[in-house]
Amino acid sequence: MATEQGNRPLAEYLAVGAAIGGVVAYSLLQAMLVPVLPSLREKFGVTTSDVAWILTGFLLSSAVSTPVVGRLGDIRGLKRMYLFALACLAAGALIAACAPTLAVSVAGRILQGVGGGIIPLAYGILRAILPSHRLPAMIGVVGGVAGMGNATGTVLAGPILQYLGYAWLFLIPALLCVISGIVVAIVVPSIRAKSDTKINVAAAVLLAGWLSTALIVLGQGSSWGWTSRTTILAAVLSVVAFAAWIVVELRSRHALIDVRLMVSTRAVAASHTISLLVGFVLFGVFALLPAYLQDSGGGFGLSSASVGLYMVALSLGMFVVGFVAGRLIRRLRSRAMVALGSAVVASVLLTLALAEHGSSVVWALTLVMGLGFGCCFPAISTVVVMSVDPGDTAQASGVNANLRTIGGAVGTVAVTGILTMAASVGTRTGFAVGFAVLAAVAIVASVCAATLLPRRPRRRSTEQPLIRAGHPAAVGLTPSTTRPVSEEPGDEEPHRSSRSGGVRRLRSDEEDYADDVRPEGT
Numbered sequence: 001m002a003t004e005q006g007n008r009p010l011a012e013y014l015a016v017g018a019a020i021g022g023v024v025a026y027s028l029l030q031a032m033l034v035p036v037l038p039s040l041r042e043k044f045g046v047t048t049s050d051v052a053w054i055l056t057g058f059l060l061s062s063a064v065s066t067p068v069v070g071r072l073g074d075i076r077g078l079k080r081m082y083l084f085a086l087a088c089l090a091a092g093a094l095i096a097a098c099a100p101t102l103a104v105s106v107a108g109r110i111l112q113g114v115g116g117g118i119i120p121l122a123y124g125i126l127r128a129i130l131p132s133h134r135l136p137a138m139i140g141v142v143g144g145v146a147g148m149g150n151a152t153g154t155v156l157a158g159p160i161l162q163y164l165g166y167a168w169l170f171l172i173p174a175l176l177c178v179i180s181g182i183v184v185a186i187v188v189p190s191i192r193a194k195s196d197t198k199i200n201v202a203a204a205v206l207l208a209g210w211l212s213t214a215l216i217v218l219g220q221g222s223s224w225g226w227t228s229r230t231t232i233l234a235a236v237l238s239v240v241a242f243a244a245w246i247v248v249e250l251r252s253r254h255a256l257i258d259v260r261l262m263v264s265t266r267a268v269a270a271s272h273t274i275s276l277l278v279g280f281v282l283f284g285v286f287a288l289l290p291a292y293l294q295d296s297g298g299g300f301g302l303s304s305a306s307v308g309l310y311m312v313a314l315s316l317g318m319f320v321v322g323f324v325a326g327r328l329i330r331r332l333r334s335r336a337m338v339a340l341g342s343a344v345v346a347s348v349l350l351t352l353a354l355a356e357h358g359s360s361v362v363w364a365l366t367l368v369m370g371l372g373f374g375c376c377f378p379a380i381s382t383v384v385v386m387s388v389d390p391g392d393t394a395q396a397s398g399v400n401a402n403l404r405t406i407g408g409a410v411g412t413v414a415v416t417g418i419l420t421m422a423a424s425v426g427t428r429t430g431f432a433v434g435f436a437v438l439a440a441v442a443i444v445a446s447v448c449a450a451t452l453l454p455r456r457p458r459r460r461s462t463e464q465p466l467i468r469a470g471h472p473a474a475v476g477l478t479p480s481t482t483r484p485v486s487e488e489p490g491d492e493e494p495h496r497s498s499r500s501g502g503v504r505r506l507r508s509d510e511e512d513y514a515d516d517v518r519p520e521g522t
Contacts, residue, residue, distance in 0.1 A: 022086050027145070065115070070395050075199070086178075092109065092110070210245055270453045274376075290310075298428035310366050353436040
């Protein structure tokens with residue numbers, strides 16, 4: 001009995017660690033190339049606009065692939081698609097590491113973007129293997145680790161490029177993918193999928209068309225000219241493709257992304273809206289803060305290495321809150337967490353916009369802003385995951401993550417445009433306007449959270465974790481033969497408690513509520 005009780009936590013820790021490892025690899029690949037683009041431009045002998053496709057290609061591929069791969073996880077199986085996403089990340093990283101030309105490097109980055117579904121798939125796996133009372137805390141950990149991975153990648157990129165070489169920017173994440181894949185294959189049991197559902201190819205093509213075109217317009221609009229014929233035609237094409245995609249999805253019996261699911265409840269619709277807004281602010285900060293710190297006129301003229309210390313402060317705040325998010329959600333609930341976190345971010349940005357401060361004060365403000373962001377993402381993800389049926393978990397969280405990416409693309413373009421337009425009146429004014437715009441969006445996110453998120457979203461299911469004490473998967477034995485409790489029709493055998501046979505009984509709705517969905521008065 002002691003052995004069974006000891007094996008279950010070990011198996012859970014291994015599975016959670018493997019899922020987080022894949023998220024870290026994706027986050028590193030997402031962020032590592034940002035601070036070393038000038039060096040890559042020299043390496044490949046190309047222009048600044050050309051080398052930017054290393055980032056644009058990854059963003060486009062990730063934005064399109066995240067909802068598709070997330071949906072495939074619901075259809076074909078979370079474990080299978082998670083391993084597929086890890087394989088794409090690793091293969092793309094290896095291609096980019098050995099790339100002799102920019103074109104090959106961009107091809108590798110596009111393949112890496114296909115692994116963008118790793119985050120929603122990780123949420124789906126966590127929901128399947130963990131008890132519901134531990135799920136919000138682990139979602140918080142994943143959110144914190146993702147933010148930490150982004151900032152860590154920004155900090156480590158320079159030293160890795162300088163001391164280890166270009167290839168290691170990709171080989172380190174590839175190694176993480178390999179390790180995570182091995183552990184997932186051994187420890188995580190196969191999770192039954194809805195095998196009778198088909199892939200809507202037309203919807204996938206239209207989704208890729210309108211989303212790719214929209215992001216290209218956002219990324220190239222400033223260089224093409226926002227009123228140029230090319231920009232207008234591309235924008236119209238994106239709108240037409242979007243309308244056609246909505247029609248196809250609504251009429252399809254096998255929707256790729258269930259549009260009705262996106263607005264199925266007030267909690268889900270509000271979470272998607274807030275995720276878009278907070279993504280705008282977060283990626284806007286990623287674009288604006290380093291430029292502010294490095295500028296000698298309106299900022300401090302710091303080096304890239306010194307700027308990394310500020311990014312560490314931002315990620316540290318997100319990371320710390322991520323690990324205590326479960327406890328905070330139990331006390332404050334998701335609505336208050338998001339509203340408070342967005343308000344904190346807005347306050348810091350307004351402080352930076354309205355007055356000049358010393359470098360140490362800016363570092364402290366950056367840390368506080370990281371705490372605010374850390375409050376937002378775990379709470380948003382928890383509301384989405386706990387407000388949909390288990391079979392829709394990966395799809396719903398994938399859409400949520402994708403909206404964050406789209407918001408981030410818009411935020412980055414908006415900040416760049418603001419700095420460009422404000423150049424004529426001085427860089428300090430441009431930075432102040434940029435911080436003020438981001439603060440305004442953060443305020444809107446806070447108001448939306450306070451008014452649109454329900455105080456207590458309704459729990460959609462009472463599913464149980466797959467890995468239990470005494471379960472074969474808990475000791476690494478034939479996980480593919482496992483299945484959820486009471487999954488087969490006609491299985492009406494009473495479920496035993498862990499003391500009598502190592503299997504946890506199903507709990508009632510009142511007992512099995514999520515930590516942030518507890519009944520009134522408790």
